[in-house]
Amino acid sequence: MRTETPVAVRLADYTPYPFSIDEVRLEFRLNPAATQVRATLKVTPAGNGPMRLDGEALTLKSIRLAAEGAALAPLAEADYSVDEHGLTLTAPPSGPFTLETTVEISPEKNTALSGLYMSGGRFCTQCEAIGFRRITFYPDRPDVMSSFRVRIEAEKAANPYLLSNGTPGEAGDLPDGWHFAEWDDPHKKPAYLFALCAGEYDVLRDTFTTASGAHVDLGIYVDKGEAGRAAWAMDSLKRSMRWDEEAYGREYDLGVFNIVAVRDFNFGAMENKGLNIFNSAYVLADEATATDADFEAIESIVAHEYFHNWTGNRITCRDWFQLCLKEGLTVFRDQNFSADMRSRPVQRIKDVIRLRARQFAEDAGPLAHSVRPDNYAAIDNLYTATVYEKGSELIGMLRRQIGSQDFRKGMDLYFNRHDGQAVTIEDFYACFEAATGQDFSQFRRWYAQAGTPEITVEENWDEANTTLTVKLSQFTRPTNGQPVKKPVPVPLLSALLDGKGGHVAATDRAAEPFLYVLDTETAEMVFHLPAGSGRPLVSLNRDFSAPVRLTRALNRDERLALVRAETDPFNTWDGLQTLIKEEILTLADGSQKAPDLALVGAIGQAVRGAMNDPAFAALLTRLPDVGELFLEREPADPVALAAARRKLQAAIAAELSPEITETLAEPSPAPYNPGAEQASIRALRSAFILLLGGRGDAAETLHDLYRNAPNMTEQLSALRALTLSTGPGREEALADFEAQWKQNPLVMDKWFSVQAALGTADDVRRLIAHPDFDLRNPNRVRSVVAAFAMQNLAAFHAPDGSGYAAVEETILAADKANPALGARLITAFEQWRLLEPKAGAQAQACLKRLIAAGLSPNAMDIAHRALEG
Ligand code: 0A1
Ligand code: ZN
Secondary structure: OOOOOOOOEEHHHOOOOOEEEEEEEEEEEOOOOOEEEEEEEEEEEOOOOOEEEEOOOOEEEEEEEEEOOOOOEEOOHHHEEEEOOEEEEOOOOOOOEEEEEEEEEOHHHOOOOOEEEEEOOEEEEEOOOOOHHHOOOEOOOOOOOEEEEEEEEEEOOOOOEEEEOOEEEEEEEOHHHEEEEEEEEEEEEOHHHOOEEEEOOEEEEEEEEOOOOOEEEEEEEEOOOOHHHHHHHHHHHHHHHHHHHHHHOOOOOOOEEEEEEEOOOOOOEEOOOOEEEEEHHHOOOOOOOOOHHHHHHHHHHHHHHHHOOOEOOOEEEOOHHHHHHHHHHHHHHHHHHHHHHOOHHHHHHHHHHHHHHHHHHHHOOOOOOOOOOOEEOOHHHHOOHHHHHHHHHHHHHHHHHHHHHHHHHHHHHHHHHHOOOEEOHHHHHHHHHHHHOOOOOOOOHHHHOOOOOEEEEEEEEEOOOOEEEEEEEEEOOOEOOEOOOOOOOEEEEEEEEOOOOOEOOEOOEOOOOEEEEEOOOEEEEEEEOOOOOOOOEEEOOHHHOOOOEEEEOOOHHHHHHHHHHOOOHHHHHHHHHHHHHHHHHHHHOOOOOOOOHHHHHHHHHHHHHOOOOHHHHHHHOOOOOHHHHHOOOOOEOHHHHHHHHHHHHHHHHHHOHHHHHHHHHOOOOOOOOOOHHHHHHHHHHHHHHHHHHHHOOOHHHHHHHHHHOOOHHHHHHHHHHHHHOOOHHHHHHHHHHHHHHOOOHHHHHHHHHHHHHHOOHHHHHHHHHOOOOOOOOHHHHHHHHHHHHHHOHHHHOOOOOHHHHHHHHHHHHHHHHOHHHHHHHHHHHOOHHHEOHHHHHHHHHHHHHHHHHOOOHHHHHHHHHHHHO
16 A cells, blocks of 8 residues: 555646547446456647657557558557556657557445446446546547447446446347447546446336427336335426426436435436436435435435536536535535425525535644645545535625626526536626626635634624624634735625614615625624614524634623514524534533523524424524534543533423424324425424433334334434433343344445444444444445544544544555545544544544554545644
């Protein structure tokens, strides 16, 4: 194993590829141990000089070349060289030529799950970001776009289905029980969007007619016997296709759209042209085996991958520094799709919870990087919350500032101007400058600066002149490599509130909420109110209009008054979250022994007032995760924070006791429907079941709820609640769940992760030793190691180092087989500097041991940055 940190790639060094690849023909002879790949490239040089092709773990079998009009002939050894990272043609022809290479690869030895690999006995590929170079020699960069024709040959009995991008062409039988299929993708694409799948599947088929009347065949390919469980994914796909037509005027552009579900996959899913490949966790669902959260995730990921067809595939990235161009924009599109399918405010709250938990944490630690970084060491490590989630927030701010009409104008221009191209963030903003006449140069700082801006708010009420002055200032802390930050434009959706559920008009401003853009370091909003007016309350950053942290010196009663006066659902929720955060911090530092009953009562009142919007009520009962609290006070003591959090949870459970009893006495909605309306009711039921778990005296009720649960949403909530308790019922329920679901790997992932997220380091050791723990399956590894390290912070960061010790060996072993997975797991250490000194020292020592033991270049990049950044 090589243990050096890889050399950084720099945005400033970009140069276009000096050849165009006009056409690619790929011929596969599939065999798990030794697959042959013949690639024929039609090349036109743009100048003179050597031709470099990327290639990794390939055995070159033959190389032939033909100048225009000539026949292919073997290339002399002096005319090319092969090294660990590719192939160089030292003196290629100066005019157009054809290059043919034949290589051998071993899919069954490919444990990195990048390139062509085997999963569940079937062939599949993952080429983003740089997996195509593990299939054949090729300029593996997104700005090299070409049309692909593919021929697949394989043994027919084991591989009845042979799939690739585009539309199917010829197919037929071959001697010796083999067969072949051809696929043709007319749209030029970069190599990272190539895909191939072969094997035996069950297929769920459907059709879609586009707005202009074109017919599309849809197929979802899954494990034998699972086709029924793909129905929700299919439904989500059809709704996504319609939504993109309605919201953006974008139609699908091929006669076929296929999705293949695979068990072993490093991420959620992949948007390969016309052949999306999905982690099976985001395809398969039914009421017995999947929770509402699973259904919701499937809906949003199916949409995300489908939306990439226009934002990513038709228009792609010039280089990987522009990753947010396709990811931030596509997350923005899928979040809006989900908001349209469900409740917009509830969706916004969930998006912000995710942003704060993952992206704010990243921005506050040593792995902080800008949405468009200017250098990277390992591209796989750039698939981060910052690129995805903050990237989406930036598009949201853009739309808020220019309005939805101008936003659509800019998007239309972007699609028209750049269809078929590989472009940059600058190209994207140029479209909005052209559409609106505005200048976005200051706004683009958001793309270059890492760190979360902190906005401090001070209010001054001048009673005599009935004038309210709100002083705002912004500050972004230095991040690794960026000591000084410039002010960014911060669009704050604001309103003045009267405390009785209404808005207040200032003398020069209507009562409607308004957008104030803070674009300097400090500024003042001044509101003159009609003589005799009382002091209004100020609602700021409504709907979380900017991804910032607000600091307002308000006491508990002032905050409660603001929560009661709010007219913005996001701010109602967020006001309570802030109070809850402060309360947990106070309980954790020991200065107060018992939860503040006024706050607990206010939470109860808010929940009771929201019972007609159960999904929203459920969110009101939520307590911030321990990880979120790390950002609020240093040094962080996860053990004390987790204990304080539980105390408050028990008090809320007691306060809501009548509502909990009454709600859970009702039957769960039947017959089951995964749609928003029923899911909302189950969300509140689940939240109440979890609260019961926090009370510690409800084992009997929880057991009944567990035994009688009519769906996985409630069964899992009851299991979680029982797992929180330490009584004998816990073991019984866990054993029962295992016996019921041991044949279903996706449900067993839940069984593993519940215990890892709520148990002790010893539980985790036991789970790792379980016969069904499988180091080669990323879902299973994540369900134990990531659930423990990222959701169970009190146990993972135990001051004696026992949490780190429980997973250290597994992280090393996972990384050896699969560097993308290893690197991802090590990000769990990103917050170590915020910890109280004992745990911090243990974390630091663990990182040093991991580095000394030898890590993949990907994991080394994360470990070094986490340690030194
Ligand atoms: N583009 C995919 C995510 C993805 C990224 C990298 C992968 O392998 C290294 C796989 C998938 C998406 O945004 O859904
Ligand atoms: Zn994506």
